[in-house]
Amino acid sequence: MFSNDTFKKLTKPKRERAQSAPSATTLLRDSFVRTRVLFIKNKRNIPPQHSTSTRSIPHPEEEDNVTVSTASLTRSLPFRKTDRVNALVNALQNESLYDVTLVGKQGAHVRASKYVLSCRCDFFADKFSTHAYHQEEAEEEEQVYIGEYDAHVIQAMADYCVTGELTDFTKTHAIHPQLTSVENIVQLARLAVDFNFWPLQMECHQLSRRFMNLHLHTACLFYAQDKACPTDILRYATCTLQECPKQALFGENTFVSILSSKRMETLLQSLARDLQELEKVKLLQLWLQQGEHDLQVARRLASTYIDMSRIRVTNETVTLLLESNLFDAQDIPPVDSSLSSHTDQDECKEEHVVVTGAGKKAVNGIYMLNEEEDMFVTSDGDYTLYCWNETWHIAATCDLSHSLYQCASNQEEKVPCSGWKSLGAERPVPTCVWKGAQDEKSGGEREEGS
Secondary structure (H helix, E strand, O other): OOOOHHHHHHOOOOHHHHOOOHHHHHHHHHHHHHHHHHHHHHHOOOHHHOOOOOOOOOOOOHHHOOOOOHHHHHOOOOHHHHHHHHHHHHOOHHHHHHOOEOOHHHOOOEOHHHHHHHHHHHHHHHHOOHHHHHHHHHHHOOEEEEOOOOHHHHHHHHHHHHOOOOOOOOOOOOOHHHHHHHHHHHHHHHHHOOOOOOOHHHHHHHHHHHHHHHHHHHHHHHOOOOHOOOOHHHHHHHHHHHHHHHEEEEEOOHHHOOOOOHHHHHHHHOOOOOOOOOOOOOOOHHHHOOOOOHHHHHHHHHHHHHHHOOOOOOOOHHHHHHOOOOOOOOOOOOOHHHHHHHHHHHOOOOOOOEOOOOOOOOOOOEEEEEOOOOOOEEOOEEEEEEEEEOOOEEOOOOOOOOEEEEEEEOOOOOOOOOOOOOOOOOOOOOOOEEEEEEHHHHHHHHHHHH
C-alpha cells in the first residue's frame, strides 16, 4: 500500500517530525525577508535622481545572493505609532469636521464631533444612534442641550473626549481665583455624574483631592457647594475639615463667610468633637465678620452647639465672649477666682516637654503628655512630639508622617535634649527638656524646706 519512503515518514518519531517541520517563527521570518528582498529589487528600478537612499546597490547578477538580517530590517523600519496618534488627535481637533453643537448656560455653544463623543460617553452614543434623533436632525440644526453649565466647562469635557486629559478650563478670576476654580471643578464633576461619564468623574475626583491637599482652606469651598457637589468630593471635603480644622478654617485665606446658615450648622455638628468651645466662638465670629449673615442665627447656633460648662471662665474669657456679641452677660458663668491668676507654669504640673530654640517658631512651646496615645501634644493641638522606631519626631498633628525634626532616642534621657536634625524645617534645630510630675513636687518640697 505504501512505498518505503512514505512508510518511513509515517513511522518516524514525533520528535524528529517536529524538528523537521518549520516553526511559525521561521515561516514569518522567511516571509518577511522575502518581502524585503522584493522591495529592494523594485527600488533599483527607480532613477538615481529620485532615490533618497545613499546605500550602494549591488550588481543585478548579485540579486539572488542578497541576504538581509531580521535585526537590520527592524532597525530600518521606525515605529510610527506616535505620529499616527498625533495626526488623529489633530484631525479630531479640527473644527471643520465637527458636526454637533452642545448648548449650555445662557445659550453657550460648543462645537464637537459626534463620533468622538459617542466613543467616550454612552449617553451620546445612545442619543446619536437613535432613529428619533436622525429624524430631528434632518429638520433642525444639530444641537444637544447639555444643561446649566458654563461654556468653558463644556469645552473641557469635549477636549477630554479627544485628549483624555483635563486642560486649563478654570478661567480663574483675579480676585478670587481659587473660588472660581472650585466652582468649575464642581460643575465639571456634576456634568460627568449627570451623563454617567465615569472616566471624567474619576478625573474630577482626583483633581479636587489634589486641590484640597495643596490648599487646605479650599475644602471649605467644596463643602459650601452642598447638593451641587458630587457625593465623593463632598465626603472628602468633610474629612479634610475634620482632620485639619484649624488650617482649613482659621487661616488667612479662609472661606468660612461663604457658608450658608444651614451649612454652618451642619459644620458645627460634624466638628463637635474636633473643636474646642472657644474655637467654635472664633469660627462664628469669622462667619459674621466676613459675611453678611444674621446675628440672631449666629446667636442661636452659639447657644445650641457651644457648651459654656466646658469653658474655663477667666477675666480674659469673659471679655472675649462679650466682644463676640454671641452671648448676653447673664449667659456667661461667673469668673472662678482660682483660675483668674492661672499661668502657663500652673498648667505644667503634669509630665510635659519644653521645646525651645527651633527655627520654626510655631514648634516652640510646652508639650503636654497624652497618656492614651503615649505622645506629647501642644495646648492648641497643632504639633505633636512622639517616638516611633526608637526615633523621636516633632511633626504637625494633621500629618504625622512628615516630620519637621527628628532625633535618635537614648537610654539616658526619656526625651533627648540635643542632637536633633531638621527634615526640611527652618534651622536652628530645637532643644527639648523633659519634666515629670515628680520634679514639680520635689521642687515644691525643697522650697518649703528652705
